[in-house]
Amino acid sequence: MADHRFGDVASVRDELKEVEYLADEGIASVVFLADRLQKPILVEGPAGTGKTQLAKSVAEMTGSRLIRLQCYEGLDEAKALYEWNYKKQLLRIQAEKASDDGSTDWDQLHDDLFSDEFLMTRPLLEAIRAEDPVVLLIDEIDRVEVETEALLLEILSDYQVSIPELGTMEARQIPLVFLTSNNTRELSEALKRRCLFLHIDYPQMDREKEIVLTKVPGISENLADQVARIVRSIRQIELKKAPSVSETLDWARTLVLLGIESIDADQARETLHILLKYQTDIEKAAKELAVEAR
Amino acid sequence: MLDLMSGFIVELRNAGLPVSLTENLDAMEAVKHIPIEDRSAFKYALGATLVKNASHWRAFETVFEVYFSMRGPQYRLPDDDQLSEDELERWMQQQMEGMRDRSGGAGDDMSPEELAEMLYRALMRGDEAMTRAMARAAVGKYAGMEPGRPVGGTYYLYRTLRNLDLDSLLEKLMDETEAQAPAPLTDLERRLEREEFESRIDHLKQEIEAEIRRRLVADRGVEAMAKTLRKPLPEDVDFMHASREEMVAIRKAIQPLTRKLAARLARKRRNKRRGPLDFRSTVRASLSYGGVPADPRFRYPRPHKPELIVVADISGSVAAFARFTLHLVYALQGQFSKVRSFVFIDGIDEVTHMFRGQEDITKAVHRVNTEADVVWVDGHSDYGHAFEVFWDNWSREINPKSTVIFLGDARNNYHSTNSWVLKEAAKKARHVFWLNPEPRSYWDTGDSVISEYGTYCDGVFECRNLRQLESFVDHLA
Ligand SMILES: Nc1ncnc2c1ncn2[C@@H]1O[C@H](COP(=O)(O)OP(=O)(O)O)[C@@H](O)[C@H]1O
Ligand SMILES: [Mg+2]
Numbered sequence: 001m002a003d004h005r006f007g008d009v010a011s012v013r014d015e016l017k018e019v020e021y022l023a024d025e026g027i028a029s030v031v032f033l034a035d036r037l038q039k040p041i042l043v044e045g046p047a048g049t050g051k052t053q054l055a056k057s058v059a060e061m062t063g064s065r066l067i068r069l070q071c072y073e074g075l076d077e078a079k080a081l082y083e084w085n086y087k088k089q090l091l092r093i094q095a096e097k098a099s100d101d102g103s104t105d106w107d108q109l110h111d112d113l114f115s116d117e118f119l120m121t122r123p124l125l126e127a128i129r130a131e132d133p134v135v136l137l138i139d140e141i142d143r144v145e146v147e148t149e150a151l152l153l154e155i156l157s158d159y160q161v162s163i164p165e166l167g168t169m170e171a172r173q174i175p176l177v178f179l180t181s182n183n184t185r186e187l188s189e190a191l192k193r194r195c196l197f198l199h200i201d202y203p204q205m206d207r208e209k210e211i212v213l214t215k216v217p218g219i220s221e222n223l224a225d226q227v228a229r230i231v232r233s234i235r236q237i238e239l240k241k242a243p244s245v246s247e248t249l250d251w252a253r254t255l256v257l258l259g260i261e262s263i264d265a266d267q268a269r270e271t272l273h274i275l276l277k278y279q280t281d282i283e284k285a286a287k288e289l290a291v292e293a294r
Numbered sequence: 295m296l297d298l299m300s301g302f303i304v305e306l307r308n309a310g311l312p313v314s315l316t317e318n319l320d321a322m323e324a325v326k327h328i329p330i331e332d333r334s335a336f337k338y339a340l341g342a343t344l345v346k347n348a349s350h351w352r353a354f355e356t357v358f359e360v361y362f363s364m365r366g367p368q369y370r371l372p373d374d375d376q377l378s379e380d381e382l383e384r385w386m387q388q389q390m391e392g393m394r395d396r397s398g399g400a401g402d403d404m405s406p407e408e409l410a411e412m413l414y415r416a417l418m419r420g421d422e423a424m425t426r427a428m429a430r431a432a433v434g435k436y437a438g439m440e441p442g443r444p445v446g447g448t449y450y451l452y453r454t455l456r457n458l459d460l461d462s463l464l465e466k467l468m469d470e471t472e473a474q475a476p477a478p479l480t481d482l483e484r485r486l487e488r489e490e491f492e493s494r495i496d497h498l499k500q501e502i503e504a505e506i507r508r509r510l511v512a513d514r515g516v517e518a519m520a521k522t523l524r525k526p527l528p529e530d531v532d533f534m535h536a537s538r539e540e541m542v543a544i545r546k547a548i549q550p551l552t553r554k555l556a557a558r559l560a561r562k563r564r565n566k567r568r569g570p571l572d573f574r575s576t577v578r579a580s581l582s583y584g585g586v587p588a589d590p591r592f593r594y595p596r597p598h599k600p601e602l603i604v605v606a607d608i609s610g611s612v613a614a615f616a617r618f619t620l621h622l623v624y625a626l627q628g629q630f631s632k633v634r635s636f637v638f639i640d641g642i643d644e645v646t647h648m649f650r651g652q653e654d655i656t657k658a659v660h661r662v663n664t665e666a667d668v669v670w671v672d673g674h675s676d677y678g679h680a681f682e683v684f685w686d687n688w689s690r691e692i693n694p695k696s697t698v699i700f701l702g703d704a705r706n707n708y709h710s711t712n713s714w715v716l717k718e719a720a721k722k723a724r725h726v727f728w729l730n731p732e733p734r735s736y737w738d739t740g741d742s743v744i745s746e747y748g749t750y751c752d753g754v755f756e757c758r759n760l761r762q763l764e765s766f767v768d769h770l771a
Contacts, residue, residue, distance in 0.1 A: 009328065009335040029328065029338035036327040037320065044348065183348075183550060184557045193316050196342040199351065205493070229486045236489075238656060265482040289482060 005035045005062055005176075021050070021057035022203075022211045030198040031058060031176075040156050040177035042141075042195035047182050048244025049200045052139055055178035059135035064176070067130070068137045069123035071144045080151055081161060082125045085118045092118075114165035124152070127175050128161050134175045141191075142181040149191050152179075156194040203245065205232045211245060216252045226263050227252045230289075231275070237288055239281040251275045265289055299325065302361045305520045306344060309353045310527045317344055333362065349528050349547055360520045363508045406457070409435060413458065417494050418467060425494070429501035432458055437506060441513050446522070450506045460495055467491045529761040533615040533731050544618060545656075547760055552625035555767060559629045599631040600697045600724065600770070605684060607702030608668060609639045609675045615731035615757070616701050617659050622767060624649050624658065634691060637662055638680035641670030644688070675705060677743075678712035685715045692722040697770065700728045700751075704737075704744035711743050716750035726750065729757040729766065 006012045013028035023031070031054075034041045043051040059066040069080055077083075092113060096104055121129060127136040138152065154160060159171035179195060181187060203211065209228035212219060219227075227248065235242045243251075251274045260267055269286045276282045299322060306313050320343040328339045337358055345354045404412070409431060416424035433439070436457040437450040471487050472479055479487065511519045526532070528547040531540045604623055606616040620635060627633055627649075634646045643666045649658045670679060692698060698719050720726045728751045730737065730744055737744045748754040757763050 009332065025334045026338040026341075029335040030342045032335075033324055033327060033339045033342060037323055039320070041342075042346075183554070185554055189314075192346040193314055195346075196320075197346045198342055199348040201348075226486070229490065230482075232493075233486060233489055263482075264480060268482065289485075 006032050008032070015061045016057055019057050019060045020214050021053060021061075022207055022214060023054075024203065024207055027054065027198065027200065030196055034176060034196055037196070038159075038174045040179060040195045041198050042179045042181065042187070042192065043198045043200055044181045044183050045200035046202065046242070046244060048246040049202060050245055051178075051180040051200055052137070054200070055135055055137040055139075055180070058176060058178070059137075062133060062135070062176070064133040064135045065130065066135050066137060067123050067127045067175075068139060071138065071140045071142075073143055073145065075144045075148055077151055079122055080124050080148075081122050082163060083120045083122065084114065085120050089113045089118050116166075119163075119166070124155055125161050125169070127177075128155065128159065128169055128171045130175070131172055133173065136175045136177045138177070138179040140182060141179045142184045142187065146185070146188055149188050153190055153194065156191070202235055202242065205229060208232070208245065208248060212248060212252045215249055216256060219252055219256050220261065222262060223255060223260065224252065227255065230263065230268060234275065234285050234288075237285060239276070239284065240278045241276070241281060243275045247275050295325070295330075296322075298361065301516065302357065303344070305357050305361070305517070306354065308520075309357055309524050310530060311345065311350050311353060313344055317346075320344075330362070336362070349550075352543075353525065353527055356523050356525070357520055359504065359507055360511055360523060361516055363504065363511055404431060404435070406435075410458075410463075413498075414463060414466065417463070417491065417498065418470065420490075420494055422497070425498050426501050429498055430505050433502055433505045433509070437509075439506070439509055439513075447503070447506050447510055450510075451503060454502055454506070455499070460498075464488075464491055464495060526759075529764075530759050532758050533618060534611050534758070536614060541614065544760060545621075548618065548621055548625070551760065551764055552622060555622075555764065556626055556629060558768065559626070599629065601632045601693070601695045602630045602634070603692065603696050603698045603723075604633065604635040605642075605698065605700050606635065606637050607639070607675060607677070608637045608663065608666070609673075612701075612703050612731050613663070615729075617663070618760070619701055619729065619757075619763060620649075620662065621656070621659055622763060626767065631695070636684060636688070637666045637668055638677075638684070639668040639670075639673055640676035640679055641668050642680040642683050643667040674707050675702075676709045677702070677704065677706045677747075678710045681712045681715040685718065689718070689722070692719055694722070694724055696723045697725045697727065698723045700726070700747070701731075702728075703730055703732045703742060704728075704747055705741050706743050708741050711746055713743075713746050713750065716747050720750045720752070725752045727752060727766075727770075728754040729763075730754060731758055732756070733758060 006015075009025075009029050009032045012032045013023050013025075016023045016028065016031075030041055033039075043054060045051060055068075056066055058064075093109070096109055123136070124138075127134050141149070141152075154162060156177065159174055160168050162168045179191075202208075205228050208231060209224050212224040212227055213221065216224070231243055231248050231251075251271060254271055254274050255263065255267075258267075258271075268289055272282045272285055276285060303313055303318055303321065321340055324339045324343050325336070328336050330336050337355075340358065341351065341354055345351055409428065412424070413428045413432070415421075416428050432454050433450070436454045438453060439450055468484075468488060468491065472484075475483075507519070507523075514522075525540075528540070528543040531544055533544075536544060602623060604620065606620060608616045616637065623630075623633060623635070633649075634644065635649070636642055636644050645662045645666050648661045648665070670676070700716075716726060728744070728747060732742070734756045736742065744754065755762070755766055757766060
């Protein structure tokens with residue numbers, strides 16, 4: 001029991017709230033379970049719904065160091081796992097040559113060259129080797145090619161990394177691992193099987209209001225309530241891109257800056273461009289909000 | 295517990311969810327860490343181990359409700375972990391009887407007026423616990439459920455809702471809110487208030503459905519209920535037989551699907567971007583390196599974007615299929631160098647312009663249905679006539695870069711087929727494909743002439759659901 005991070009689901013939720021992350025029941029349950037089963041969480045959902053923030057907040061809440069691997073197309077082993085420091089290795093060889101009086105043991109040198117001293121750890125290996133508690137965030141995994149996912153599989157299932165020259169490195173402690181995806185492509189079955197799956201959607205109205213209250217200094221309860229309700233209303237319209245939580249927050253901050261206490265339809269329409277990114281969406285929403293109540 | 299879990303997982307597989315062995319084991323492990331009484335956490339824990347695709351969540355929830363609906367703080371669970379299904383069922387039966395007494399009693403105690411009044415107050419205050427209690431009482435009072443009656447849940451739902459008359463309740467809630475407001479409500483405020491009440495009423499309906507389901511499970515047993523409720527996943531719903539609710543689910547599934555497809559197609563093209571080695575240019579460049587080919591040059595690949603010509607039957611039963619296909623094709627416009635579209639019943643009309651400059655594809659598709667001029671004589675499918683007119687008016691649009699796609703069931707009402715149009719089209723086009731939304735086993739039965747058309751196509755594909763449509767489009771670009 002001692003090595004569990006959380007007592008129960010409710011305490012996960014409470015502790016996250018203390019670091020200003022408002023989790024729902026699903027989020028709290030899966031984080032709790034991930035710790036118990038020692039399994040990574042694959043967090044999927046629309047952009048701006050708090051996927052990355054979840055990993056950061058869990059790190060903060062557990063007093064862990066956050067190690068982040070930002071994914072992009074073309075990410076490879078040398079950037080994700082480790083790389084040998086060729087420059088340093090070459091210098092060492094040259095130094096050896098210069099001082100060679102016939103006594104150099106080249107086998108020994110080979111071993112030296114492929115030792116810790118010349119190893120450059122990248123985020124994945126760093127997380128495995130960490131002595132202090134860490135949270136590993138593999139952000140936007142859907143951006144790498146499906147073949148690159150293979151690099152992760154060993155870590156995700158066994159918490160270890162095999163380096164041909166050094167052997168297998170096992171984790172000194174099991175880190176909490178988060179992978180996020182905006183779902184731009186189907187992830188491999190192999191990857192999904194290794195993870196717990198958590199879909200984070202746009203929050204329910206009440207939770208969104210709480211997020212606004214927590215994250216926007218100086219906002220009144222009344223305005224936060226209106227903001228959350230209008231955003232809910234707008235999300236019900238069929239749009240190219242619905243407003244995300246970060247856009248809700250931007251909008252709420254703007255309203256506070258403008259000194260608005262209570263939004264009317266005109267003010268809502270005039271500031272819609274903060275909430276929505278496409279002109280067609282803005283027009284559509286403006287029209288909807290202007291319409292007489294059904 | 296073990297039995298219950300394995301029955302549950304078998305049912306998930308029956309419902310089409312791809313649960314692997316690892317996932318099965320993870321779920322077994324997960325339930326050791328979360329008490330079953332904490333129903334919602336329990337559900338999310340199971341979901342996290344068993345459902346790896348968000349569009350499968352609904353199917354999962356349904357099965358979960360059936361298997362675990364009787365478990366929860368309000369239905370004290372016997373403490374035996376090794377409960378067999380038999381025992382479980384017996385126990386559910388008891389609970390059921392208890393429940394009938396309890397809620398039946400409560401319902402009998404309350405007059406319809408009292409129930410309506412309490413429900414009204416629960417909704418006005420947004421009191422979830424009270425709403426739930428009222429949902430139960432309403433089912434007890436109005437659904438008229440009797441053990442053993444072979445009636446579906448929708449019937450009980452209908453009876454309950456009819457008695458509650460939620461439409462007038464909503465108006466009453468709105469009137470009261472208006473009356474209580476310190477100042478007259480603005481349109482925006484009114485809209486927001488209404489949406490809040492609508493969301494509470496939705497919630498009430500869900501509670502009512504859940505209660506009915508719980509009672510049906512207790513009456514008929516878990517497995518029978520699970521089987522009755524089994525529904526295809528959105529990607530497997532048959533276009534030709536989709537209910538309205540399923541149509542909505544398909545429409546929702548199309549969006550992420552197009553995003554995925556677009557990314558995949560763009561990636562494919564990018565990977566192909568580097569053409570073959572251009573020897574001449576490489577050698578020329580090598581001269582500046584003393585003949586060493588240090589700077590290899592590659593040929594630019596040919597632009598690979600195909601030109602699409604879509605010809606779609608939009609009559610009756612295949613209309614939905616045509617709509618979804620057009621929707622998908624236009625959502626992916628960027629992946630093609632040009633898209634032109636034609637729709638027909640017995641007449642044919644070009645609808646390309648309805649999509650042009652129209653960012654809202656749903657709207658464009660709607661216009662196709664309402665504005666296209668596709669009726670020639672009587673509005674019964676006549677492929678032969680439609681194809682002939684197509685050929686006379688638009689055949690010069692087909693060129694070696696175009697891919698022509700015909701959509702339809704090829705049910706021609708025994709008119710002449712004019713399949714020469716396809717033959718000629720195949721000569722001019724890069725590819726000619728046909729997508730048929732009917733099950734393969736129906737092809738060429740009755741007035742279907744799919745094989746005759748198919749002879750001239752590079753491929754004829756069964757395309758009954760999103761899954762098949764996706765795989766076709768994936769190969770296309
Ligand atoms: N549940 C939440 N509690 C607190 N803040 C949140 C929550 N969800 C989202 N946010 C805020 O919304 C913004 C976007 O979140 P982010 O994690 O970057 O989104 P994603 O990674 O899903 O695209 C951040 O500023 C984050 O703080
Ligand atoms: Mg992110």
